[in-house]
Amino acid sequence: MKIILEAPFMVEAIRTLTNLYRLGWDERNGGNLSYLLYDEDIKDYLDTDKVIRTIPMSFDASEIVGKVFLVTGTGKYFKNVQYDPERNLGIVRIAEDGKTCELLWGYSDGGKFTSELPAHLMSHMVRLKADPEHRVVMHTHPTNTIAMSLIHPASEREFTRSLWKMQTESIVVFPEGVAVLPWMVCGTNEIGEHTAKKLENTRLCVWTTHGIYGTGKDLDEAFGLIETVEKAAELYMLTRGAERVNEIKDDELRDLAAVFGLNYRTDYLD
Numbered sequence: 001m002k003i004i005l006e007a008p009f010m011v012e013a014i015r016t017l018t019n020l021y022r023l024g025w026d027e028r029n030g031g032n033l034s035y036l037l038y039d040e041d042i043k044d045y046l047d048t049d050k051v052i053r054t055i056p057m058s059f060d061a062s063e064i065v066g067k068v069f070l071v072t073g074t075g076k077y078f079k080n081v082q083y084d085p086e087r088n089l090g091i092v093r094i095a096e097d098g099k100t101c102e103l104l105w106g107y108s109d110g111g112k113f114t115s116e117l118p119a120h121l122m123s124h125m126v127r128l129k130a131d132p133e134h135r136v137v138m139h140t141h142p143t144n145t146i147a148m149s150l151i152h153p154a155s156e157r158e159f160t161r162s163l164w165k166m167q168t169e170s171i172v173v174f175p176e177g178v179a180v181l182p183w184m185v186c187g188t189n190e191i192g193e194h195t196a197k198k199l200e201n202t203r204l205c206v207w208t209t210h211g212i213y214g215t216g217k218d219l220d221e222a223f224g225l226i227e228t229v230e231k232a233a234e235l236y237m238l239t240r241g242a243e244r245v246n247e248i249k250d251d252e253l254r255d256l257a258a259v260f261g262l263n264y265r266t267d268y269l270d
């Protein structure tokens with residue numbers, strides 16, 4: 001077996017989590033990540049016949065039985081992942097019963113997966129239906145996105161419009177718009193169900209006064225989506241209270257969509 005800490009998926013995940021911490025988005029244990037691993041990613045690095053222990057889940061994930069995920073541990077700090085990946089991360093497989101995780105690697109201090117596992121796995125189930133190449137669910141606490149969620153109406157149409165109008169790239173990067181979940185208790189099956197429902201039609205869901213979920217077929221896509229929302233939210237916050245004389249107009253957004261061939265939410269424009 002090769003050294004698992006040198007597996008490309010592991011190296012990239014550790015770099016991404018470290019970067020998220022450096023951006024200041026993941027204070028303390030804030031944020032979590034799950035990454036669907038393919039057989040070819042792990043076959044040279046992990047004996048998948050060896051189950052270290054099983055960990056019960058509070059919901060049914062029968063749709064994704066047998067699938068293997070790299071998942072951040074609950075209570076673990078992104079800051080520390082690079083120094084002790086085996087303690088802060090785990091690789092789990094959804095067991096036959098759909099209600100148990102089989103730990104294949106990690107959580108070396110006896111820990112377990114993130115408290116947001118319901119939102120992650122339910123979102124994976126929904127996104128896999130929308131895009132068979134989907135692999136990543138990323139949850140983080142970006143400062144300006146949270147700030148904007150504190151002061152902006154929670155309407156998805158209005159929230160998306162504001163983000164689109166701050167910078168040219170927004171509608172190009174997330175033409176499907178951003179879902180917005182009103183404040184809810186986190187870490188529950190209920191917030192997982194609501195988040196997954198929202199992600200049926202978009203790869204992004206803002207959790208009001210909490211953070212954001214970004215999804216994608218790889219770490220770059222999920223991160224890039226969140227990064228672009230956060231940049232637009234930062235511009236929104238920086239220009240708040242000023243007259244935005246050059247805000248992008250609806251017709252200009254239409255022009256952008258035409259040139260880039262975007263499949264965008266036409267109903268979000270006036």
Ligand code: 13P
Pocket residue numbers: 029030031032072073074075076113114115116139186187
């Ligand atoms: P975990 O430490 O359980 O991953 O929780 C962090 C978080 O961001 C909750 O939403």
Ligand code: ZN
Pocket residue numbers: 030031139140141186210211
């Ligand atoms: Zn959170």
